[in-house]
Amino acid sequence: MNRYFLTLVLTVLAALPASAQLLSNGKHSDSTDRFFQIESWLPTPTESRLASGAPGPRYWQQRADYQIDVTLDDQNQRLSGTSRITYRNQSPHTLRYIWVQLDQNIFRSDSDSATTRTAPSFNSRVPFNTMKSILARESFDGGYKIKSVSDANGTAMDHTIVKTMMRVDLKSALPPGESTQFAIDYEFNIVDAKLIRARSGSEYFKEDENYIYEIAQFFPRVAAYTDYAGWQHKQFLGRGEFTLEFGDYTVSITAPKNMVVSATGELRNADEVLKPEWAERLNQAKQSEKAIFVITPEEAKENESNKSRQTKTWVFEAKNVRDFAFAASRKFIWDAVGVDVDGQTVMAMSYYPNEAEPLWSKYSTESIAHTLQIYGRYSFAYPYPVAISVNGPVYGMEYPMICFNGPRPEEDGTYSKGTKYGLISVVIHEVGHNFFPMIVNSDERQWTWMDEGLNTFLQYLAEQEWEDDYPSRRGDPEKIVPYMRGGNQRPIMTGSEEILQFGDNAYGKPATALNVLRETILGRELFDFAFAEYARRWKFKRPTPSDFFRTMEDASGVDLDWFWRGWFYSTDHVDIGIDQLRWYKIDSGDPDESAERKRQERDKKEPTLSKKLNADLPKRITWQPGLKDFYNSPEYDPLKAEEDDRKAFQKFLDGLDSDERGLLRRKTNFYVVKFRNHGGLVMPIIIRVHYNDNTTEMITLPAQIWRSNSRQVDKLLVSDKEIVRLELDPRRQTADVEYGNNFWPPKLVPSRFKLFKDAKTKNPMQKAEAKKKSKSKKDKADDEDADESDKSDKAESKNDDEDDKESDE
Numbered sequence: 001m002n003r004y005f006l007t008l009v010l011t012v013l014a015a016l017p018a019s020a021q022l023l024s025n026g027k028h029s030d031s032t033d034r035f036f037q038i039e040s041w042l043p044t045p046t047e048s049r050l051a052s053g054a055p056g057p058r059y060w061q062q063r064a065d066y067q068i069d070v071t072l073d074d075q076n077q078r079l080s081g082t083s084r085i086t087y088r089n090q091s092p093h094t095l096r097y098i099w100v101q102l103d104q105n106i107f108r109s110d111s112d113s114a115t116t117r118t119a120p121s122f123n124s125r126v127p128f129n130t131m132k133s134i135l136a137r138e139s140f141d142g143g144y145k146i147k148s149v150s151d152a153n154g155t156a157m158d159h160t161i162v163k164t165m166m167r168v169d170l171k172s173a174l175p176p177g178e179s180t181q182f183a184i185d186y187e188f189n190i191v192d193a194k195l196i197r198a199r200s201g202s203e204y205f206k207e208d209e210n211y212i213y214e215i216a217q218f219f220p221r222v223a224a225y226t227d228y229a230g231w232q233h234k235q236f237l238g239r240g241e242f243t244l245e246f247g248d249y250t251v252s253i254t255a256p257k258n259m260v261v262s263a264t265g266e267l268r269n270a271d272e273v274l275k276p277e278w279a280e281r282l283n284q285a286k287q288s289e290k291a292i293f294v295i296t297p298e299e300a301k302e303n304e305s306n307k308s309r310q311t312k313t314w315v316f317e318a319k320n321v322r323d324f325a326f327a328a329s330r331k332f333i334w335d336a337v338g339v340d341v342d343g344q345t346v347m348a349m350s351y352y353p354n355e356a357e358p359l360w361s362k363y364s365t366e367s368i369a370h371t372l373q374i375y376g377r378y379s380f381a382y383p384y385p386v387a388i389s390v391n392g393p394v395y396g397m398e399y400p401m402i403c404f405n406g407p408r409p410e411e412d413g414t415y416s417k418g419t420k421y422g423l424i425s426v427v428i429h430e431v432g433h434n435f436f437p438m439i440v441n442s443d444e445r446q447w448t449w450m451d452e453g454l455n456t457f458l459q460y461l462a463e464q465e466w467e468d469d470y471p472s473r474r475g476d477p478e479k480i481v482p483y484m485r486g487g488n489q490r491p492i493m494t495g496s497e498e499i500l501q502f503g504d505n506a507y508g509k510p511a512t513a514l515n516v517l518r519e520t521i522l523g524r525e526l527f528d529f530a531f532a533e534y535a536r537r538w539k540f541k542r543p544t545p546s547d548f549f550r551t552m553e554d555a556s557g558v559d560l561d562w563f564w565r566g567w568f569y570s571t572d573h574v575d576i577g578i579d580q581l582r583w584y585k586i587d588s589g590d591p592d593e594s595a596e597r598k599r600q601e602r603d604k605k606e607p608t609l610s611k612k613l614n615a616d617l618p619k620r621i622t623w624q625p626g627l628k629d630f631y632n633s634p635e636y637d638p639l640k641a642e643e644d645d646r647k648a649f650q651k652f653l654d655g656l657d658s659d660e661r662g663l664l665r666r667k668t669n670f671y672v673v674k675f676r677n678h679g680g681l682v683m684p685i686i687i688r689v690h691y692n693d694n695t696t697e698m699i700t701l702p703a704q705i706w707r708s709n710s711r712q713v714d715k716l717l718v719s720d721k722e723i724v725r726l727e728l729d730p731r732r733q734t735a736d737v738e739y740g741n742n743f744w745p746p747k748l749v750p751s752r753f754k755l756f757k758d759a760k761t762k763n764p765m766q767k768a769e770a771k772k773k774s775k776s777k778k779d780k781a782d783d784e785d786a787d788e789s790d791k792s793d794k795a796e797s798k799n800d801d802e803d804d805k806e807s808d809e
């Protein structure tokens, strides 16, 4: 009776070789367990940092308040000043010294940044700007000149400079809960940021002999002392940004009389430094619908021409910021508008020269307002009184309340699409950095992705709410595919200085990962709640990667270890393909039906070649008739059902209940789809199924389907309809790098050959002949110097510039 078990009729619709999933000894390889928890990679939770990812009851962080007086020397592009620091030890530890960051020392010719810089990837062709920059770095007299370090009584303190850091030794140890004061007198030469790529510096305008100064890292800043690393001791090499403490700042900036100064914080002496009409317009701007000029383009032109040696001192105050920056120039136009943020008016303001018009008055301040509104929705209400965008030499760099942005139109005021959206995007990005890392104060020196990745993700969301089809450079899964497919990669969880392909690794990939997490893994509702919870928990505190990973799981209620493991700790990519589709139907068991089916199959089969060629050969049984018997007769059919078979089937049916008999009559289709994971990164399998009645169905199988075998899985699809076609990830939401294997049946994607002619080699003899022939005529042949092969070289040097630009943002 064995043959009457429920059997399925199998039709193999496509077959590809299946590779071994087991090691030769029959044991599974551990490296394929993409769901092994990452707990052992994360620091052990403490009462400072809880297992939930929230700051705990013992959470602490240090605080440093600053009183700074600086003078800007416009004759010599030099800054000098005094920084008075009140350091508050809120840790449970006693400190004997305080480390201070001397970031300007990166511009010394013997800095680690200079000596460890490897040769640029040029061959014999060097852009002028690159050569100028190389030579300027050699000759620039950069770095802090520390004139004195003294305590509150003015007594000199011992200090040791270690490259971009300085240890200030305390006369007596600083116990928990106590504070100490010290002052540093210093000066430094301001770097020409148009020549030497930097996060601050000057730009010179030949025509009117004016400068724009964008000044940052301009005072010795207290290094961070943390529960997870003690004193921050990674040197500043240029890429890994800053690890800083919060504090209150009062900063007095003395600059030439006709300069306009903009800074982190609120202007405290507007009466002394602003013309009455400027103050009046600034007041109007608070209530205005859109940005209005505080200083008009014409007034900026007037300021440009007045080179008075007299000075003015601008006083700014900023509360609870982790840094301070400012900009100064005679060239500044100033526009402003009040933005309502949860009932508080925040002043969105832009400062730019006439050279930035008409682009800047149209887009800069509006982009600031947009950023505050959109970022606020996904994190928390912007807590500072001003948000400022300044145009100058720095392409894109963020500081609390103020940022520096580069894009400008052509001299004639026209601009490319790239410049327009480049400006809107960079303003959104840099203003967005107020949220990450200026307020959610992650450690940039160690983990670039924690600010750049999160910020680029929110930048993408903000851009998509600016206009339909906004040309976002990053965020959409499709955009990261070329990087994911390529080589020369390190995981996102790589130290800031050791990252390869900086822009894609630290900006693009984490932004895409978060977008995928939001749209495809968690859904918007769960993701947005968890992300806002992370922002809320760590606002004005210092999160680490584990705090982010744990909070996202804790608040969404979803285990995401596999996701962090794949996207943040590995360089795997997504490439899921369909290997095979097998089709089963239930065999009714009826011997007559079975015989008929087998006969049809047999008749459908094309005869083999030999059979065809042998057909005409004379056969022995034809001329020796006595050889034929029952088996050669037409009545005999090996496939025919016999009475015995029918009886046996009836007996089988009699032993079944009515449900079981019903099952045998079902016409349901059973499909087994074999999926293969070629890329390694496990992701949900998203399939659009096309049926024979022209309907479709989207099916999403969670990533956990890969949990016992991350290389290959079979999935059973059951349907009363017949499948005619399968598409994997048709809405391109997983960054699958190979679409060729996403279809069943396979689909041809045409490519095109581009034809070209080989360039001719030079023939000086021909030139000489031509000259002879047209002695009197002017020789036109000289302009053929640049031949075709020159053009292909130009593309190479571009890549470097591109990557350079990334690290500014």
Ligand SMILES: [Zn+2]
Binding pocket: 429, 433, 451, 452, 455, 808, 809
């Ligand atoms: Zn950035």
